Amino acid sequence: MRTHPLVTRNAPVVTIVAVLIVVWYVGAVLMNLSLVRGGFEREESPYTTMELLEGTMSAERPLLPAPHQVVGAFIDGVFGYAPTAPRSLVYHSVVTLSATLLGFALGALLGIVLALAIVHSRVLERSLMPWIICSQMVPILALAPIFIVVLGAIGLQGLLPKSIISAYLSFFPVTIGMVKGFTSPDPMQMDLMRTWSATSRQVLSKLRWPWAVPYLFASLKVAITISLIGAIVAELPTGAEAGIGARLLAGSYYGQTIQIWSALVAAAVLASGLIAIVSYAERKVAQRMGARA
Amino acid sequence: MPRPAGLIGPEGLAGLRDPLVEPVRMNSTADVEPHIYQSTVTRPVAVDVSKVSLTFDTADGKVEALSNVDLQIGGGEFVSFIGPSGCGKTTLLRVIADLQQPSSGTVTVNGMSAEQARLGRNYGYVFQAPALFPWRSIEANLKLPLELMGFSPTEQKQRAARYLELVNLIGFERKFPWQLSGGMQQRVSIARALSFDPELLLMDEPFGALDEIVRDHLNEQLLQLWAKTRKTVLFVTHSIPEAVFLSTRIVVMSPRPGRITDVIDCNFPRDRTLEIRETPEFMAIAQRVRTGLRAGHSYDE
Numbered sequence: 309m310r311t312h313p314l315v316t317r318n319a320p321v322v323t324i325v326a327v328l329i330v331v332w333y334v335g336a337v338l339m340n341l342s343l344v345r346g347g348f349e350r351e352e353s354p355y356t357t358m359e360l361l362e363g364t365m366s367a368e369r370p371l372l373p374a375p376h377q378v379v380g381a382f383i384d385g386v387f388g389y390a391p392t393a394p395r396s397l398v399y400h401s402v403v404t405l406s407a408t409l410l411g412f413a414l415g416a417l418l419g420i421v422l423a424l425a426i427v428h429s430r431v432l433e434r435s436l437m438p439w440i441i442c443s444q445m446v447p448i449l450a451l452a453p454i455f456i457v458v459l460g461a462i463g464l465q466g467l468l469p470k471s472i473i474s475a476y477l478s479f480f481p482v483t484i485g486m487v488k489g490f491t492s493p494d495p496m497q498m499d500l501m502r503t504w505s506a507t508s509r510q511v512l513s514k515l516r517w518p519w520a521v522p523y524l525f526a527s528l529k530v531a532i533t534i535s536l537i538g539a540i541v542a543e544l545p546t547g548a549e550a551g552i553g554a555r556l557l558a559g560s561y562y563g564q565t566i567q568i569w570s571a572l573v574a575a576a577v578l579a580s581g582l583i584a585i586v587s588y589a590e591r592k593v594a595q596r597m598g599a600r601a
Numbered sequence: 602m603p604r605p606a607g608l609i610g611p612e613g614l615a616g617l618r619d620p621l622v623e624p625v626r627m628n629s630t631a632d633v634e635p636h637i638y639q640s641t642v643t644r645p646v647a648v649d650v651s652k653v654s655l656t657f658d659t660a661d662g663k664v665e666a667l668s669n670v671d672l673q674i675g676g677g678e679f680v681s682f683i684g685p686s687g688c689g690k691t692t693l694l695r696v697i698a699d700l701q702q703p704s705s706g707t708v709t710v711n712g713m714s715a716e717q718a719r720l721g722r723n724y725g726y727v728f729q730a731p732a733l734f735p736w737r738s739i740e741a742n743l744k745l746p747l748e749l750m751g752f753s754p755t756e757q758k759q760r761a762a763r764y765l766e767l768v769n770l771i772g773f774e775r776k777f778p779w780q781l782s783g784g785m786q787q788r789v790s791i792a793r794a795l796s797f798d799p800e801l802l803l804m805d806e807p808f809g810a811l812d813e814i815v816r817d818h819l820n821e822q823l824l825q826l827w828a829k830t831r832k833t834v835l836f837v838t839h840s841i842p843e844a845v846f847l848s849t850r851i852v853v854m855s856p857r858p859g860r861i862t863d864v865i866d867c868n869f870p871r872d873r874t875l876e877i878r879e880t881p882e883f884m885a886i887a888q889r890v891r892t893g894l895r896a897g898h899s900y901d902e
Contacts, residue, residue, distance in 0.1 A: 597735075598778075
């Protein structure tokens with residue numbers, strides 16, 4: 309029997325997703341069972357097993373919402389309200405996305421500048437590198453409130469403090485990747501540049517930069533996802549009114565598990581979209597740089 | 602440092618100078634009789650290596666890569682360096698190119714110190730591998746040194762076209778390096794080394810990674826190129842037939858310490874073809890190179 313190529317290609321993914329959904333439903337039933345049973349017993353109303361099962365999948369505040377509840381809440385959050393309404397997931401996503409993108413841009417820039425400094429000076433390498441590594445050993449959850457409070461005290465509020473936390477996380481992979489990239493040219497090519505008595509600026513622009521491009525995109529993919537995480541984490545300590553982080557926080561305050569999960573789905577969709585954009589840029593650049601098709 | 606516009610093209614250089622054999626000064630530690638050749642100098646000395654030694658500090662102690670090497674190469678010569686691994690032939694070429702500094706002794710290239718010559722872009726260097734820049738098209742690869750040296754865009758384009766023609770690669774301008782065979786890539790790297798019209802061409806086993814057939818073919822092309830452009834060529838090789846076929850002079854080197862053990866004249870006509878490899882004269886020179894290599898080589902290691 310011959311299968312359609314589309315089936316062959318997608319079958320593994322579909323299978324895994326199906327298995328996950330089944331596991332999720334089973335988990336939802338098991339985790340919500342005592343909750344729902346308790347509800348029936350409190351009301352002292354008789355119930356059948358079927359009603360019990362249905363109850364586990366339609367509870368208002370389940371321990372673990374069933375997939376269809378999460379999807380329903382997500383779709384409702386995206387399409388059910390005007391994009392500017394405070395209950396719209398689009399609104400919150402845009403708030404978080406703007407902080408993410410600004411933070412990502414700042415972080416990528418800082419990462420590249422640090423990498424350039426490190427590559428061009430051994431003294432800087434020795435003095436900067438330990439601090440750069442240390443900076444990532446402190447949990448961001450502990451740092452974020454301090455940042456927000458300190459920046460708030462000097463009058464910085466809203467977008468910028470969140471972006472700074474995003475940048476703080478996202479510069480690191482870019483620095484590490486670009487140091488590797490800038491130092492990766494073939495020694496023979498370095499020798500060639502020397503025989504042409506190229507200036508160090510020429511070596512940078514004609515040899516080191518092009519060599520570093522694949523490393524750049526690899527680190528940008530890491531950077532943009534942790535940028536998003538940084539922005540969400542930064543929304544938590546302030547009890548911000550808007551943003552995916554704010555939705556998560558509000559959801560956990562009021563036990564709105566479905567809201568938490570739909571906000572998580574929104575974050576995942578956002579992250580996938582961001583990665584897809586970076587990957588697209590990577591492909592386009594690779595094509596222009598003569599990569600094999 | 603941009604070179605003056607309107608340089609004579611490679612074909613324009615032909616006939617300006619005569620091929621000749623330069624005298625050689627030899628000062629070797631080997632027990633081979635030194636050969637002093639009669640000087641018929643009409644072109645200035647291109648490369649003068651005088652009492653050059655170079656010692657590397659390695660984990661296993663000091664390694665004498667070059668020991669008291671003396672050599673003079675005249676303009677327009679084609680000099681091959683041959684010897685077993687570790688005899689310092691590549692190191693010597695790198696010292697001449699100022700890619701490595703000697704521990705003692707002096708190197709003069711076109712009357713300048715090796716460093717001045719490098720800064721003045723007096724030589725083109727061809728490595729074992731083509732070392733093309735993979736993100737640049739063939740044409741852009743050829744233009745790279747010209748960009749660095751500040752040639753005008755029109756001049757860059759003209760030169761790229763001219764030198765691609767010289768190595769028979771017209772039509773491949775838009776291709777990327779991975780789309781070319783190894784031999785074609787190495788021809789691009791030779792064109793690139795010539796593109797800014799240096800007097801001197803330094804080649805470090807340029808055909809070492811290629812198969813015999815391609816190698817023969819490129820050897821013939823290189824000879825034609827040399828005859829056309831009248832460059833001075835310094836050529837490192839492992840292959841005796843290659844050295845004898847290409848050279849006006851063969852420098853035989855031996856290891857531990859790296860030194861010159863013999864310098865052999867090899868004056869076949871400039872328009873030699875591969876057929877000369879069957880002649881007794883060719884065999885005789887090849888035999889002498891082989892003897893020289895054996896003398897400097899201790900097999901009991």
